[in-house]
Amino acid sequence: MIGEHNENILSDMLPTYYARQFPQNIFCRWLACGSSPQPLCNRELSFTLADDVYLRYLSISHQKDLQTLLQKKCPHKLDVGAVYNTKPSVGRHDAVVISRELVFDIDLTDYDEIRTCCQEARVCEKCWKFMVIACEIIDKALKDDFGFQSILWVFSGRRGIHCWVSDYEARTLDSPGRGAIADYLCLIVGGENQSKKVHLGNENLHSSIRRALNIIDKYFEQLLQDQEFLATDKLNSFLKLILDDALKSQVETTLKKMQEPSLNKWNTFINIYENYCRENGNVIRKIKYLIEEIKIQYCYPRLDVNVTKGFNHLLKSPFSIHPKTGKVSVVFKSANAKNLKIDEIPTIYSLLDDSVAENNQHETNMKAAVKIFQELVFALEKTEAMRKRSDANTSLDF
Known part of the structure; x- marks a missing residue:
């Protein structure tokens, strides 16, 4: 097994990692496509160095610049920002944002009120299922409801996932447009003091909600x-999601007597709910989607909408090393999120130390992640070339 993470030796290992493992060429090509039609040098990068020294408004013109910066500064963390109308270091006070990938940040700490296996920075195979559901729901919505194709999924390196949408239409969205998409994808609303955070009303459910529920149902049991x-210790939280007092009383009386596992209690709750609806037709409209609301509150993606809406939030680069875990922020396909094992994600130690037992497997996993990244960038470059030809032809026709 890999030894304990030691942040103090990162500075010694990172130069070798950046030279041997970090996919500099394909990374620069991805940035360039995302910067277009602005030059690559208008894209902001930031470095977090040892002792939390933070450098913003960095930029590169080509891969050699990146290579030089990485070796000279040896960042413990590499973040990617927006594209400006000028080089960010030159116009840092007056620069205007021209474009930025549409991004989503999902963190397991936002599930701490419902997950019981782990808390805070810890993550295991059980709570990773929340990330699997989030990835499947958001990926499907972005493709089916908005028509986006260039969607990059990245493990954050510790306890969550990031999504980068590089389609030209997504990159050039203004803040209200990004906010509209974020709001469309948010069904859980309310702070820590609000118990019930999902209200679907009594009209027919939108197709996107039904699609999300179909995904949730694959994992719910x-x-x-x-x-x-x-x-038993979570039952009161569950009961607060039932706003009909008579139904809540019936459920509480029955479930508090049960010593069976949650799945048995859930099935009992379903039976009580269905019988209650049959016997009380006048209240059906008020609790029409109670089952669906509960499933969504427990399982639906919890987005940090401020990251999506704004332009100022920089997001960790793909293949950056997480300084707290040593893990690589690997790229993965949405369809394979359920097969991603936290223990099988490469670390800087397993990649650079041939004597580590996991070395061969982690080398293979790293190469697979880079290949996924390459395929997305190649497709994005092709799409960008077609867009530019189309724009040129339109200009000539005019």
Whole structure:
């Protein structure tokens, strides 16, 4: 097994990692496509160095610049920002944002009120299912509802996932447009003091909500068993999601007597709910989608909407090393999120130390992640070339 992470030796290892493992060429090509039609040098990068020294408004003109910067500064963390109308270091006070990938940040700490296996920075196979559901729901919505194609999924390096949408239409969205997409994808609303955070009303459900529920249903029973949402010490939180007092009383009386696992309690709750609706037709409209609302509150993606709406938030680069774990922020396909194992994600130690037992497997996983990244960038370059030809032809026709 890999030894304990030691942040103090990162500075010694990072130069070798950046020279041997970090995919500099394809990374620069990705940035260039995302910068177009502005030059690559108008893209902001930031470095976090040892002792949390933070450098903003960095930029590069080509791969050699990046290579020089990485070796000279040896960043413990590399973040990517927006594209400006000028070189960010020159116009840092007056520069105007021209474009930026549409980004989403999902962190497992936002699930701490519902996950029981881990808390805060810890993550395991059980709570990773929340990230799998989030990835599948958001990826499907971005493709089916908005028509985006260039969608990059990246493990954050510690406890979450990031999504970068590089389509030209996504990159050039203004802040209200980004906010509209974020709001469309948000179904969980309310702060820590609000118990019930999902209200679907009584009209027919939107197709996107039904699609999300179909995805949730693939994992819901397993999550019930893994997280024990209806365990005795969690039951009061569950009951607060039932706003009909008579129904809540029936459910509370029955479930508090049960010693069975959460899955059994859930099935009992379903039976009580269905019988209650049959016997009380006058209240059906008020609790029409109670089952769906509960499933969404427990399982639906919890987005940091401020990251999506704004332009100032820089996001960790693909293949950056997370300074707190040593893990690589690997790229993965949305369809393979469920197969991603936290223990199998490459670390800077497993990649650079041939004597580590995981070295061969992690080298293979790293190459697979780089290949996924390459395929996305090649497709993006092709799309950008077609867009530019189309724009040129339109200009000539005019």
